[in-house]
Amino acid sequence: MTGWLVIAGLGPGGEGLVTPEVSGALAQATDVVGYVPYVARVPDRGGLTKHASDNRVEIDRSRHALDLAASGRRVVVVSSGDPGVFAMASAVFEALEEGPDAWKHIDIRVLPGVSAMFAAAARAGAPLGHDFCAINLSDNLKPWALIEKRLRLAVEADFACAFYNPRSNSRPEGFARVLELLRDVCEPERLMIFARAVSTLDEDLRTVTLAEARPEMADMRTLVILGSSLTRRIARPNRTEIVYTPRSVPE
């Protein structure tokens, strides 16, 4: 039996957003490895062993998955959203790089998924319809000063921004500091979208101005989008408003 390792994105939560490619890999797997709530999304079946682990143990989980694949198992590491965006793909490659040489012979593939940022943007309209950036606001793995520097440069570049992990466990006051910084460099009318658990039953979407934004609008399941200076709203009489960024920037 020849093992392999697939790092797959399950999308943001809705089953209609799981690609056929990912479903196909899960159907062939002997083992599924991942964070508890993502592993729980994979239906039980005979011949499939599920290995669910806690958050914050990404490297241990990666080593375990590589070890299983090296021993001949067909392993899918599951991520939410896209596995290459603040998710498991980089963790697996860190473990691979530091691990035994034998692991470098494993057949490894990354299967992309619908990212949380694009699912959230789609629900709002098209706020990321022009140049944009994505910043992880957690300082678990990088200095806080770097987050602040990137925020200032992103606003100076007038990117729309998608913020992942707005409320870090280790620094719950971080997002309040982010809002303070943004108020320093953006106009108060700048639009922000708080998109919680998009495509699940808990979905909640709220668009406010930067002046109206409050830290408690975000939690661990919220993806926050900051518009560019050109991002705007289209009001509609009997429907939800649309938020979008035009494709053009005038001279």
Add this chain to the structure above:
Amino acid sequence: MTGWLVIAGLGPGGEGLVTPEVSGALAQATDVVGYVPYVARVPDRGGLTKHASDNRVEIDRSRHALDLAASGRRVVVVSSGDPGVFAMASAVFEALEEGPDAWKHIDIRVLPGVSAMFAAAARAGAPLGHDFCAINLSDNLKPWALIEKRLRLAVEADFACAFYNPRSNSRPEGFARVLELLRDVCEPERLMIFARAVSTLDEDLRTVTLAEARPEMADMRTLVILGSSLTRRIARPNRTEIVYTPRSVPE
């Protein structure tokens, strides 16, 4: 009959990357509207009218789609990749904003897709595994000076960067200027990935250093990724190398 308008992302090309949600919308549509090669990806069937148009007529196409939906048709506007990323969603909203009031009553939904940038990143490994940005290098709709400003700020922020439309029709020499600028501000060993037509039969992926990069490595079907200063390669004896960006930035 109540019309609706769906703006759907078909993913980068492979059928295994089309979400069930998008397939479901296409199965219910009476009309499909889009750029010739994307409309060609939708199979013919009775009751489905296909409206294929040329590149560069996005606003006309959007008006046509809105008009069809307002008249009671079930319309899917198809984009490659994700429709909110340098694609049709913003064009439709521009047309909606400027159009007749009646259009504001139309049931409009955006269905996200697997973006070209994440499909390309997945093939290479995880080069966008840390903070990153996406910049459209075409100056059809924005001043060239803004592209240069954003490139410099993105490098200063040490984002990994995904570049869309590296070779603009109107300025074929643009990408040579981009490489010159990058050589000015990045070390020569900085990694670049040229990902052409990922997930199609024409797929071609090449990783080079900035010093080795040449303008002709990119064409209209190429997505270019510039690594951050931390992006690196993992060589593997009998397999293709992996390119990834670690999740951590040291103090």
